[in-house]
Amino acid sequence: MTGDDRPPMPPVRLPAEAELARDALAVPLLNRAVALARWAGDGVRLTVGGELPEARVAEALDLLGLDATPDGREELADAWQVATETGLAAVVPAEDADADADAGPVDDAAAGEVAVTGESVKLLTSGGPADVLDLWRDVWQVALSLAALRPMEELLADALADAAGADGTLDPEAFDPRTLEGEAEESADLLDDALGNLYLLTATDPSLASGAMVPLPVLAASLVLPDDPDGTQQPSDAVLEEVSDVMMRLDGQLRGLEAAGAIEYRPMDEELLQEADEQPLPTQEVEDEELSRYGMVRLTALGVHGERARLLQAGFTAPLVGDLKEADAAALLGAASGYPEELAQAELEQWLVGRPVPEAAEELLSAARGADALAPRRRLLCQQGLALVGAEAEPALRAVLPDAELGGLARVWLAERGARDVPPPDEELIFWLTVDTLAAQLDPGDPTAASPELSELMAGLVAQHSGFFEKAWRVDHPATAQVLEAMARVHPDRTAAKAARKAAYKARSRRA
Template structure:
């Protein structure tokens, strides 16, 4: 991977599936950007893969002694060398299912070919001493095989065909915050759409699919499990981002922190948790002066959409810079926010008191961003927190007069969701005024 576009890790899945990952998973055209280590750092991590080392060891044994000639002693010796549990009775490879799984994975990944047992496969020649691109390609190919085919041929009547893909997507969307393993187990059980007795019987015999998948992803180096939370490693994020990119979902990569723009920082903030954002923000601010950082954020806030403006302003409030905030008082879309900042700094001085129109602007920003994320039933509560009881009609009269792109949308939303008929009717009437002006 180089530049800003990760390579595909699961091209075979994307090409052969009836629909691509984007359509299968109902994903948007673009996801928030990722902060990943360099390709060189990712390759170093990939070379530490326990699973890839086991595939290599198995392939070396297979090349030295073709599988068709393996006696029970050879199978047992290979299993013991790889740390695979050996049952009481072993006559052939299939008698040790975990070893047979590793064998199939090594063949599919190109470590060796049973049809040409004396010739090392291309992956065996490239792993682990190949170049950065070869190492990452080999590692990503194995991830694709695990995600695509982890339960093929063994699920019976259960529908586990796309379990790996959905699980990886959920983990990817959770980013560094991770996902509770219990939630992952529940999601996979729902996907299987089996009767409880049937599901319990399968799990009792074969193990929980979530646990099995996470075990393989952990051995590969694609996931970490800690305290009941599973999360993808940077390698796992890198590879699955490539699969999504190949499917038509743009997953940008952030450039070096000193080159990251305020707009890119805001986009990044939409897809990460507080801890990850704090770390990125600290590095971003440290790479420039506070004045430069604040100016970039407020410039982005003034030019951006409502959600971007609110995120940029929230971040900007953490940076000192009174002069730039005073300049923001002259920018209509930022003036209400700047006044709020100076209220916090100077107290309730009259010059920083919000006008009715400015208060309406802040409320419209708030409700327009909340309309997508919040439960519709929460909108009345947000209104009540922002507007004193009895002043709703007055604020609606201010909103419909605003040159705000979401004025009508917000008023219609209140009109649909507010439980008090008087308030809902007033909001609907104000929305009609926006439409007719």
């Protein structure tokens, strides 16, 4: 992943660090690695390749409650690699180990290294939540490396078989290890991209943050067709075959990641895997109730935490709700202007905690001023923030009643609380506030877009106010023309849409 010239990732909301640390301590892969590290004690002599000697494997499998099957031995190997690569188990020269170390029998008498309990184990009992999460992120990184490289074992076996002569000896000229290096890099990139897309989907879809899962065909299609996030393109047979291939590769990688605690995965149906050996898996027109057979995946809260850390390390901007609680109001409203409504509300709530209400209200109102494209959105966020505070904010709101930009929202706030002596808004202010409210809900990056909810609101305004467009184009607001153009695009009535276009033209001419 690289963050150069990339747009910022959407914000995410995470549990408290202590809760994430508790989740990390329950991760199966971490627990197995810790058990092995403690089992190593003062020393377990290793083979020349740094692996557990065969004579100790049965003991380690029994310790972890694993069967002596290929799958059980693979899980043991993963846990041992995690233990040694994260410092849970330290590998030292035999002469540096305790003289009483239980070397045990080994397959290779020349072995000169011993594994002992490492210093990282102490973090699990004496460290704080941050220490535990640091350790878990190391575990996650090892798990990702293992998942990305595991398909290479099969590729290596196939390549060696193809390069073997009739007598079974290897033909060096028929085996090029550089080909496998390229495959390994491609495998790692695929998993990296898949997790990045999964993070993006989780950040933008509240249902995923609440436990819903992404169908594997959807995740695979997002990698093959990155410019078609909504799946509206009609893919060719070649593209469908590529999506099917990506699904198969991801299934093999994701199966090995669940033990690391970052994802929840329901693997592809074994019958489908057998069918895939004969023909590509269908990725279109699959019934909703059948989707789960094709694999379902989601990031856990721990996984969002881990992937966010990797994104930050790669140079991405990856906001976290709560990051702005110490910022000033201008920075708060500026950043939260791009947040979904629910997360913006959460950020405002955290920002207000511990701040004196009068000063916080003054700061928010001051930061809400402006004639730039994001100013309407800032004022809308200011309203959201002020809706969370009580009567102590009233002096700050009364102070801005004469303000052309803030007087309207101040009147709304005071009226909602039954305040006395609030001057009624004139028609000009009502229309200005209407345009400002609508402008706040347009996308500054694409003012031509309008959500169904905004479309309904716009149509309702026109229905309630006769002569709306004749008055609206005269509103002295920087976004008047944009709002009227949006209304012209989304209004279902042709006559009203035509009136909106004429009003938008007048508004542009007026400002020119």
